Amino acid sequence: MALDPNDKPNQPITKFESMLKTDDVYFFDAEDFEDIIHHYLNNGKISLAKKAIKIGLQQHPESMELKLLDVEVLVFENNLELAEKILDKLQLYDSTNEEIYIQRANIYSKKDNHEAAVALLHQALELTAESFDIYALLGMEYLFMDDFEKAKIHFMKCVSFDEQDYSSLYNVIYCFEFLEDYNGAIQYLNDYLERNPYCQVAWHQLGKQYFTLKMYDEALAAFDFAIIADDTFIGAYFEKGKVLEKLGKYNEAIENYETTITIDDPTSHAYLRIGKCHEKLKNDDLAKFYFYQTVHEDPLLDKGWLAITDFYYKKGNNERALYYINKAINIDGENAKYWKKCARIHAALENYDEADFAFKQAVDLGNYELDTWLNWAEVVTQNEEVEAAIQILLQGLEFYPEEAVILYKMAGLYLMANDPVKAQYRFRKALKKTLINSQLLKKNSPPFSIPCGRET
Structure with a gap:
């Protein structure tokens, strides 16, 4: 089993790194090498993992587990041909090792042959009782195949094995959402919360489902429970702010967006939402301030530049609006929204040649909305x-x-x-x-x- 990536290096890892700094050669058990390699893989230190594999195989040349870890790294680096050759040899010695089938499935997945990968993973399931990781892999393969119903079933099995597996929980809800079965997602999350009433992740996801269905009171309650479960959960405050905006409670929405900024580094999305709320409240100076903060925080966020442009456009200050939409275009000239807005501003200024050019750019970049054709004509x-x-x-x-x-x-x-x-x-x-x-x-x-x- 892989180590938790947050685990602190234990004695074998410290000893191994000390060995690398000297000319000394220390002996480790094969299990120690496995732990060392898993630690480096989980922390993204591939070169150190490869060194540990090399030394480990020198000290334990017959270790099946170390050879399989070697295969795992080869697959990760897309060295598939060599990985398959090693697997062929390993299968001659032990045809009942489920990890061999898992790695073969990974190879097929890399080759976009997901049906073959699924077949091999089902073979692996027949060989082991510890099937948690295999169900997760099956779920991902079904996602690749756009079979969201089967993907959902397999991720649900992962959650049933470990209800703290939030990655699989997110994937279950993603499948529900893709299938547009929001009521199904709500039922699943409510059942989950019956067993795990203090799970902030589940409350947060439940709130998002209610928000999608425009059940704003229920969404607010869900986000409040998420905050009760974890009062530092930024996502819950942000989503609660969005609900309050929908309800026209702009001052309360601002409070929640500001809370996200106090908990962690400010985000352009929080600044943008605060600016939008102030705009609704007719606090023009504050709205303008936060829109500028938005693009300062993330100059590539198109919604930020469009917010500033719209602010001046609505005020009838088309020259100023044109200045900012041109700044946006200079940053990202491939953004169709920028060009469409630019065209409308030029049209308002009666710069018809420039408007014609801007509409053409918008269409060339994929904006085919009805009003684009009408306004361009x-x-x-x-x-x-x-x-x-x-x-x-x-x-x-x-x-x-x-x-x-x-x-x-x-x-x-x-x-x-x-x-x-x-x-x-x-x-x-x-x-x-x-x-x-x-x-x-x-x-x-x-x-x-x-x-x-x-x-x-």
Whole structure:
């Protein structure tokens, strides 16, 4: 079994490191070498682990466990061919060693053959009663295969073996979330909390499920219990702040975000949320201060730059908004959100050539939202390039073939281009879609009646 990475070096490790600093050669039991190697692997000291393996095999050349640890490092370093050769030899001596099948499964996983990896891990399960690690590996393989139902089942087995295995608990909830089974996640977490009522991780995850379902009172209660279980749990304070924001309790939300800053180093996300709360409270100077703190803490956080830009944009200070969105673009010119915002600001300033260029950049970078096509076409129309505007809307129509608004705008553009035939064609299509949508809306709407009252 691997050592806890937080364990302090014991006597064999101290003795081994002392040996490395001298020309002396000390003898260790094979088990001591295993402990030394596990310690280095768990702490990411691969070169020291390899030295321990080499010396260990010199002193214990027949040790199966040391050879398997050698294979583990070879697989980690993608030296798969040599690892397989060693495993072939080991299997001739002991075909019932489950670790051989586990390492072969790791090799297949590295080669993206997850079905074969799963088959080998099931063979390993038949050979050992200590199956905790194997279930965790199976869970990961099913995740790679996007089989979230089976992944969930295997991670649940890990939690049933060790209810303090929070990594597997997180993976169980991740599977529930991916399957959009939030009620299932809530039921699972409530059952878990019946057995572990002081588990801050489970309360935190339960609160997030309630938040997703917009059950804000239940979410607040869950985050409060997480904080009771651990009053230094930053994630619980932050998520509680988000709930309070949704409830319009901005001052209380600020208190929770500020608590995260007092517990640990401040984060750009906390500064951003505090700024947003102050903005809602009309505390413009404080909002602006925290938005600046956001980008100071993390210059690459796009939401921070967009918050500053939006702050000035909403105030009608488009020149200032343009200055900050350009700073953002200079940092990350591949961000489609930056370019779209830049285009809207240029349009507000009637810089139509610049707006046209910015919208093109946004689309080239993958922003295909409906309003992008509509606003881009409008900008080009303002620039008196009607044909170009039509071509833009034709592209947009490929993404939104059912949107009547595009067809109506195209009809108008064809009229501007003196092409009444195409204008009429697009208008009729738009009208037809409008009627269809209206009928669908009427069909799916609940019936209502007008109450009869006495005439006055």
